[in-house]
Amino acid sequence: MTSVALTQARAAKVSRLWREVKRNWVAYVYISPFYILFAVFGFFPIVFSFYLSFTSWTGYGQMDFRGITNYIELFRDKIFLISFWNTIVIWVAAHVPMILIALALAFILNSGLVKLSRLFQAIYFTPMVTSSVAVAFVFMTMYGVRFGLINYVLTSLGLQPIDWWGGTGFWIKPAIILLFVWRWTGWNMVIYLAGLQGIDAELYDAAKIDGASYPQLFRYIALPLLKPIILFSLILSFVGGITIFDEPYLLTWMQTLGGTNYAGLTMSLYLYTEGFQRGHLGYASAMAYVICFIIVILSAVNIKLFGRPAGSA
Amino acid sequence: MSHIRWIKRISLATLAGIIALSACTPAATPQVITQIVAGTPIVKEVLVTPTTAPQPTEKKLSGEIVIWGWPSADKAFEAIIQGFNQKYPDIKVTWQMNPGMAGGTRDALATALAAGEGAPDISMIEINDIGRFVMQGGLVDLLQPPFNAGKYRDQFVAYKWDQAMSPDGRLLAFPWDIGPASIFYRRDIFKKAGLPDAPEDVAKLFSTWQGYLDAGKKVANPAKNQFWMSNASDIPYIYYAHKNFFDENYNVAVNNPRTKQLLEYALEARKLKFDAKIPTWTQEWYSAIGNGQIATLIIGCWFGGFLKSWIDPQGAGNWGVVPIPEDPLQNWGGSFLAITEQSKNKEAAWAFIEYAMATADAQNRMFVTVDYFPAFKPAWDNPLYMEGDAYFGGENTRALWTKIATSPGKIFTTPMDATAEQAFMSEVVKMLDQNLDPQETLNNAEKAIQDATARDRETLMKMLHKE
Numbered sequence: 162m163t164s165v166a167l168t169q170a171r172a173a174k175v176s177r178l179w180r181e182v183k184r185n186w187v188a189y190v191y192i193s194p195f196y197i198l199f200a201v202f203g204f205f206p207i208v209f210s211f212y213l214s215f216t217s218w219t220g221y222g223q224m225d226f227r228g229i230t231n232y233i234e235l236f237r238d239k240i241f242l243i244s245f246w247n248t249i250v251i252w253v254a255a256h257v258p259m260i261l262i263a264l265a266l267a268f269i270l271n272s273g274l275v276k277l278s279r280l281f282q283a284i285y286f287t288p289m290v291t292s293s294v295a296v297a298f299v300f301m302t303m304y305g306v307r308f309g310l311i312n313y314v315l316t317s318l319g320l321q322p323i324d325w326w327g328g329t330g331f332w333i334k335p336a337i338i339l340l341f342v343w344r345w346t347g348w349n350m351v352i353y354l355a356g357l358q359g360i361d362a363e364l365y366d367a368a369k370i371d372g373a374s375y376p377q378l379f380r381y382i383a384l385p386l387l388k389p390i391i392l393f394s395l396i397l398s399f400v401g402g403i404t405i406f407d408e409p410y411l412l413t414w415m416q417t418l419g420g421t422n423y424a425g426l427t428m429s430l431y432l433y434t435e436g437f438q439r440g441h442l443g444y445a446s447a448m449a450y451v452i453c454f455i456i457v458i459l460s461a462v463n464i465k466l467f468g469r470p471a472g473s474a
Numbered sequence: 475m476s477h478i479r480w481i482k483r484i485s486l487a488t489l490a491g492i493i494a495l496s497a498c499t500p501a502a503t504p505q506v507i508t509q510i511v512a513g514t515p516i517v518k519e520v521l522v523t524p525t526t527a528p529q530p531t532e533k534k535l536s537g538e539i540v541i542w543g544w545p546s547a548d549k550a551f552e553a554i555i556q557g558f559n560q561k562y563p564d565i566k567v568t569w570q571m572n573p574g575m576a577g578g579t580r581d582a583l584a585t586a587l588a589a590g591e592g593a594p595d596i597s598m599i600e601i602n603d604i605g606r607f608v609m610q611g612g613l614v615d616l617l618q619p620p621f622n623a624g625k626y627r628d629q630f631v632a633y634k635w636d637q638a639m640s641p642d643g644r645l646l647a648f649p650w651d652i653g654p655a656s657i658f659y660r661r662d663i664f665k666k667a668g669l670p671d672a673p674e675d676v677a678k679l680f681s682t683w684q685g686y687l688d689a690g691k692k693v694a695n696p697a698k699n700q701f702w703m704s705n706a707s708d709i710p711y712i713y714y715a716h717k718n719f720f721d722e723n724y725n726v727a728v729n730n731p732r733t734k735q736l737l738e739y740a741l742e743a744r745k746l747k748f749d750a751k752i753p754t755w756t757q758e759w760y761s762a763i764g765n766g767q768i769a770t771l772i773i774g775c776w777f778g779g780f781l782k783s784w785i786d787p788q789g790a791g792n793w794g795v796v797p798i799p800e801d802p803l804q805n806w807g808g809s810f811l812a813i814t815e816q817s818k819n820k821e822a823a824w825a826f827i828e829y830a831m832a833t834a835d836a837q838n839r840m841f842v843t844v845d846y847f848p849a850f851k852p853a854w855d856n857p858l859y860m861e862g863d864a865y866f867g868g869e870n871t872r873a874l875w876t877k878i879a880t881s882p883g884k885i886f887t888t889p890m891d892a893t894a895e896q897a898f899m900s901e902v903v904k905m906l907d908q909n910l911d912p913q914e915t916l917n918n919a920e921k922a923i924q925d926a927t928a929r930d931r932e933t934l935m936k937m938l939h940k941e
Contacts, residue, residue, distance in 0.1 A: 219610035219933065220588040238925070298757060305758040306751055307699055307767075327751055327907045415755045417900040421907045437581055439893050440606040441929050442588075 214446035224443070231447035241448065243423045244431040247334070251409075251427065252402035255338040260394070263346050264387075267353035268379050282354065285347035297411035300340050304412070326416060330424025333413065337425055340408045345401070349394055356390030357383060392467040396460050403456055404429050428452055536564030537819040539826060541811075542583060543598035544575040550840040557836060558829050565822045576600035576809070587612035587814065595817035596827065599647055599810045601637065601716055605889030607647070607812065608640045609933050614813040614820060615644040621813075621824045623648060626832050626850075633717065633803075633885040634849040638810050641724075641888065642937050646812060648827050651846035653774030653807030654878040655712050655798055657686075658781070661867060662792045663700075663769045667692045673869050677796040683709065683739045686770075686799050687746070693769045694748045701768050702748035704759070708772040709740040710902050712798055715806045717885050719894035719923060724931060728898060729920045737905065737912035744906045760785050772798065774806030775875045779845035782865050790865045795874060803883030808849070847875060889934065890927040897926040 182189060214231055216224040235241050266285060270278045288296070303310045304325045312322035325332045364382050373381070406429035413419055418434060419426025428448065436445025541551065548571045555567060572578040580603040586593035587610070599607055607613055616623035623645055627635055630649050638647040657680060661671040669689055670676055680686045690702035713736055714728070721727040743749055750768050752759045762768050764786045771777065781793060798804045811831060813823045830836045837853040840846055848854070854876045862868035901919035905912065 217929065217932075219606075220584050221610045221612040240925075301753070301756045302758065305756075306753075308758050308761065324751075326753055329908060415753050417903045418896050421900075421903050423900065434896075437584070438577075438603075438606070439930070440584065440610055444929065 210446040210449055213443050214450050216443045218442045219440045220442050227443070231444050232451070234444070235447050235451060240418075240423060240426070241428070241431060244419070244426045244428045247419070247423070247425065248403060248405065248427045248429075251334055251337055251341070251405060252399075254334070255341045256398055256402055259342045259346050260349060260391070260398075262342070263349035264353055264384075264391075266346070266350045267357055268383055270350075271354055271357040272375065272378075282351065285350050287347065288344045289348050293407055293411060296340070296344070300336075300412065304336050326413075326420055328421070330420055330422035333420045333424040336412055337405075337408045340412065341405065344408070345398070349398065352394050353387065353390060356387045360386050388467065392463065395467070396463055399460060399463065400456055403452060403459075406430055406433065534564060535562055535822045535825050537822050538566040538568065539595040539817075539819055539823045541567065541569040541596040541598070541826075542579055542594040543569060543571055544573075544579050545571050546844045547571065547598055547846075550844045550846060551830070553839040553843040554830055554836040557839070558826060561829060562822070562825055565825065567826060570594070576603065580606070583607070583814075584610075586816070591816065593814040593816040595819055595823040596811050596813055598650075599812055601808045601810075602892045604637055604647060604810055605892050605930075608638070608889040609930060609937075612815055613646040614815055614817070615646060616648055616813070616824070617643075617645045620821055629832070629851055631849045631851065631879045633805065633887060634808065636885070637716065637808075637887045638812075640937065641934055642940070647810035648812070648831050649808075649849040650810055650831055651808050652849045652879055653776050653805050653847065654875040655715070655772065655774050655804035655806045656795045656874065656878060657770050657772050657798060658777060659770045659794050659796065660766055660792055661794050663693060663766055669693070671794065673794045673796055673874075676794060680796050680799050683736070683799045687739060687742055687748070690743070690746070690748050690769075694746065696747040699762075699767050701750040701762070702746075703743060703770050703772065704750055704752065704754065704763075704768050706740045706744040706749040706751075706906050707899065707902050708749075709743065710736045711899060712772050712804050712806065713801065714895060714898060715804065716891050716895065717805075717887050719891055719898065720886065720888050722886065724888060724890075724934060726894070726920050726923045726927075728923065729916045734912050734916060737902065737915060740902070740906060741909070741912060745909075764789070766792075775847050775871075776807060776845060778863075778866070778871060791867045793866050794869055795866055795871045797874070797878055797881075801883060802878050803881040803885065804878070805885075809846075847879075849879075851876075851880075890930045893926050893930060894923045897922040 213224070215226060215228060217227050217231075218224040269275060270281055275281065305312060306322075306325055306327075309325070316322050323332050325336055360383065364386075365378055368378055368382060405427050409419060409425040409427050409430050410433070413425045413430075419430060429452070432445050432448045432452070435441045435448065548569055551567070551569050558567065559565070572582060574581070576598075579598060580600070583593065583597045583599070584606075593612075614621070631652055634649040634652050635645075638649060639645055659676060664671040664676065669692055670679060679689050694700060694702040710733065713733075719726065719728060750759075750762055752762055763771065763781075775795075778793075778795070781789065786792070811827050813820055813827070817823050830840070832850055834850070834853040834856060837848040837850045838856050838858060841848055841853070842858070854872075859872040859876060860870070861872075862870050863872070898919050901915050901922055904910065905915040
């Protein structure tokens with residue numbers, strides 16, 4: 162009775178939708194390239210690796226279905242748990258300073274106090290577009306144990322040089338974090354700058370007339386109005402931080418897995434090792450899905466805490 | 475109205491761009507490099523003797539074959555292609571070099587094999603990746619007809635051949651080059667420290683690891699950045715590089731007194747502050763070697779080519795080479811050529827491999843061009859291997875390396891070695907960095923290797939018990 166009516170109503174709706182689609186087919190053709198490419202390079206791998214995560218597969222020949230064994234093994238894998246912890250530590254320790262620096266830089270560049278602000282924007286953005294090979298070269302030179310720039314400065318000041326890759330591996334994380342912050346601050350700054358430029362200058366002017374200082378302008382005007390932008394960048398950097406790969410890889414590929422004591426081994430680096438070097442594609446897929454699950458959960462928490470990001474209504 | 479026109483225009487342009495993009499970049503094809511830095515030829519090509527290989531009497535092979543690899547193999551292929559085409563004028567050989575080197579080639583090949591399409595006829599495989607491909611399949615068993623590679627077995631360095639064998643007795647790749655390991659030392663530094671510097675005397679001095687460490691005491695001066703060796707972990711590493719992690723039943727075999735002894739030597743070197751502790755393959759490492767701040771290096775023979783061409787090109791006469799103490803049969807590095815099951819022209823591919831890998835002429839042309847040390851023993855009969863090398867103060871290094879490669883000793887290799895090596899070295903480096911107990915380290919390493927290779931062991935056992 163009612164369910165039949167409902168079904169009919171839904172069917173009518175669907176056919177109406179279909180008619181609409183047909184009438185506007187040109188528009189759909191225009192948007193189709195993305196969906197076709199996404200289906201091939203995005204959707205298919207996502208579904209296929211989900212299936213793979215329940216199998217044992219070396220990349221050729223038969224796939225042995227092994228249920229959730231991969232997932233169970235993953236949580237018993239000491240090295241995976243270390244890589245999980247490393248990733249979290251690096252993420253937090255890199256993002257807190259990075260976001261603060263990026264916000265401060267964006268505010269200063271936007272304040273009009275600095276001449277040539279365009280030039281500075283370009284300079285801060287350069288690390289983003291620098292070849293990773295060149296970056297690794299320069300940073301490995303800075304982090305040199307015996308003849309590195311940082312150790313040279315330290316010893317000139319009469320301090321102890323840093324044993325970057327030795328000991329318990331304590332200094333490997335700061336090395337990765339420094340490289341990460343250097344690389345990504347400019348990118349976050351550009352996002353914040355765009356947000357700041359969207360704030361009406363009259364608000365600042367009004368506050369200035371009331372006698373507000375620059376720190377007060379930042380604290381009471383820029384920061385609250387930037388909240389949605391900050392949330393957006395937080396989610397982006399969340400995904401980027403949990404999947405951090407380049408920086409630890411560039412700094413530790415020539416050493417044992419992630420450097421001494423696995424200190425620089427992140428989840429993505431371990432995933433790459435298992436999947437591509439060792440050919441354990443099923444296990445690596447399970448790892449990928451655990452990482453994905455973490456991202457989804459924590460992004461949801463993020464949104465709950467900060468409200469919906471702008472433009473997602 | 476006008477903005478709709480713009481949207482249409484932009485989307486059309488994007489559409490065209492995407493189609494063009496997707497049409498010209500097949501996912502797994504490595505970029506072809508046309509220009510790379512040439513390996514420095516070490517001797518004149520004059521010395522290469524003409525081939526005495528039998529002329530083909532069977533049916534004429536033709537077609538096109540594609541080879542994947544990484545630089546500087548392209549130079550090696552270039553050096554022999556003329557000779558090959560004289561024999562097989564109708565086979566066109568194309569090589570595509572992956573800028574990602576061995577790792578990039580591995581990833582591209584793995585992708586193409588998984589996709590079931592797009593693989594080359596022949597691919598180079600590096601020693602660290604050979605186990606992975608031996609386990610996964612997709613490569614042709616060269617012992618089967620029409621290849622019948624078994625006839626070459628005795629002509630190759632034994633361990634090299636074994637590395638390409640699957641546990642169930644298939645030959646999945648063909649041996650190319652080896653990296654007989656040795657100690658490279660600085661003659662000038664030895665002389666200054668009052669140590670003997672002639673290779674015969676140094677070899678005597680280095681007949682034991684203890685002798686090697688004692689000699690270091692005369693040279694090492696960490697306060698002045700004068701180091702004895704690169705990394706203390708090199709001592710256990712060279713003993714285990716690509717081998718001997720397992721016994722014949724594929725059980726982990728590292729927990730023994732011999733390994734413990736090697737770990738103790740390494741620990742002693744570290745405590746004496748003998749090692750520079752500089753990560754390998756970094757600019758700092760190259761500079762330290764070039765400046766003579768590292769007196770000895772435990773490494774594969776290919777390092778000689780690196781020294782000559784770019785680490786220490788001005789250092790002629792300053793370097794000498796001696797075998798590894800106690801167990802001279804050591805190897806670091808090397809690669810293989812494999813034919814994929816996807817190949818549509820396997821016989822032509824085999825003809826190429828046979829010519830390039832198993833004739834003395836081709837092997838020596840390649841050796842002269844890119845320094846890939848032949849695993850094919852008949853190639854060593856060339857006078858090339860009898861003469862001294864001016865860079866090494868006239869020392870006959872090549873004869874030394876052939877001697878090292880055929881030294882008596884036991885080498886057992888499995889497809890799990892690369893993974894085992896990673897797990898083992900993590901524990902060794904941890905021990906050195908935190909001054910831990912060698913026996914405890916061995917217990918942990920045994921467990922770590924078991925854990926890391928558990929999945930491969932499962933696959934391997936399945937492979938063995940299929941018959």
